[in-house]
Amino acid sequence: MKTHLTILLTLSSILTFSQNIKIPSDTMVVTTHTTTVKGANINYTASTGTQPVWDKKGIPIASLFYTYYERNNVKNRAERPLIISFNGGPGSASVWMHIAYTGPKVLNIDKEGYPVQPYGVKNNPNSILDIADIVYVNPVNTGYSRMIPNKEGELPKRETFFGINADIKYLAAWINTFVTRKSRWESPKYIIGESYGGTRVMGLANELQNNQWMYLNGVILVSPADYKLYNTSQPVYSALNLPYFTAAAWYQNALPKVLQEKDLLDILPESEQYAINTLMPALAKGGFISAEEKETVANKMAFYSGLSKKVILQNNLDVPTSFFWKELLRDKSGYTIGRLDSRYLGIDKREAGSSPDFNAELTSWMHSFTPAINFYIRTHLNFKTDIKYNMFGDVHPWDNRNNNTRDDLRQAMAQNPYLKVLVQSGYFDGATTYFGAKYTMWQIDPSGKMRERFSFKGYRSGHMMYLRQDDLVAANDDLRAFIKNSLSNGKPAKYEKD
Secondary structure (H helix, E strand, O other): OOOOEEEEEEEEEEEEOHHHOEEEEEEEEEEEEEEEEOOEEEEEEEEEEEEEEEOOOOOEEEEEEEEEEEEOOOOOHHHOOEEEEEOOOOOEOOOOOOOOOOOOEEEOEOOOOOEOOOOOEEEOOOOHHHOOEEEEEOOOOOEOOEEOOOOOOOOOOHHHOOEHHHHHHHHHHHHHHHHHHOOOOOOOEEEEEEOHHHHHHHHHHHHHHHHOOOOOOEEEEEOOOOHHHHOOOOHHHHHHHHHHHHHHHHHOOOOOHHHHOOOHHHHHHHHHHHHHHHHHHHHHOHHHOOHHHHHHHHHHHHHHHOOOHHHHHHOOOOOOHHHHHHHOOOOOOOOEEOOOOOOOEEOOOOOOOOOOOOOHHHHHHHHHHHHHHHHHHHHOOOOOOOOOOEOEOOOOOOEOOOOOHHHHHHHHHHHOOOOEEEEEEEOOOOOOOHHHHHHHHHHHOOOOOOHHHEEEEEEOOOOOHHHOHHHHHHHHHHHHHHHHHOOOOOOOOOOOOO
16 A cells, blocks of 8 residues: 655656656655565555666666665664565566566466456555565666667667676676665675576675675575576586476476376486486487487486387487477477476467467467556556666677676685575476586586585476466565575674584
8 A cells, every 4th residue: 555655856867768758867766655575564664766776987878777676664674684685588678577476466367377357456465565675677778778879869889788797897896886876785695596587696696795895695596597608518417407497397297107206306306316427427428428318318207208219209208399399299289388497289271380489478478578567557556657667678699708697606606604505496497497406516516615605496386386376476485585594693793614
């Protein structure tokens, strides 16, 4: 329930777009609300608006749209955690986790995540707003965030924003300004990133710490896209897809009876072990694997994937995920299955082919998220503009060179004994698979000395695991537990010998 409205404007610069549509580059709208989380009444303030990105001369070159939720009547704000939230893409607005996961409102959807009309939002009784304040940040060209033209009407160079390292650099500086403006330097701080946001926050952890001198308590990777893994062309890494194949086939009732009759969590460990201990070494042999071994491996892959041995051999044991989404149900129902969430079904023009015509899950999500976020920002948050809200923005080409984000996170953890990491993944995610996320977690610190500071949580849904009601509850509770367990509670930040 909204109780009052305050509008604060700083017209230091104006973003101008086609047809003379304008938005201030530094502006804020403040509203107050009441909700119920975990049975307790929560009064909170929502501040939404834009905050500039400056160049070295102090000239605004971009303005980022954000929404900040702060619980009211907090006795000691310095002890209250601050969560800084990003989605991915790259090029995605910070909309998905905002109105479907951690925020005070969630979509009108059914218990499995499918669209329900009328579109809109409802209270989220599972939001982590009870224990932490949250800011959702939209990188350049997403949401209402945009580059700012100079006096000659020229936009900044695109490489200033659109690349792994450029993205990390300017966002870290923006966070510094935000934390300073909101007087949150004393607070425990966490960064959470979904999908490509996982790559982003791994790099941000080190950039914030070593160039903004901002130390974190936690980094949370939600269905992380590790570009170090996904940008490789080495077939050996396709072995990591097998446990996802097992999960998706189990959900679609496509596994052999002996596996299908078991619970999902009873069969995934054996699929994982086969993937690492047998399939990966077999793929490493390439064309020099013996015919006998190739046949044996194909048989076992068929057992764990629901695919036929024939098509596995035709792909030389290296089965593309896009082929799996098309093939799994081809001879059963003729449906395709979703990329980001393989619980979803799609209908192609032809059953023939090597990949689906469209992403069944993403079209469903756009169906419900797009009207909801546009309605919510205008009606609930009172931020009104004719600028188009970019669910996905123009950020390509994206510079993927010099990706050291995995080691950036390791370095930040090594330098900061407080810093812990939580990984959350859905078992039915075929784009950033849960086992790929586990593999990334294993590779961050080869020494193994920090392994106790990592934790992994899996859920019976897909990329946006929180769209399923049961997982919305469980995933938020896992965030609460992680936040509470990573608070220092007066313990010094130092290493001690055993």
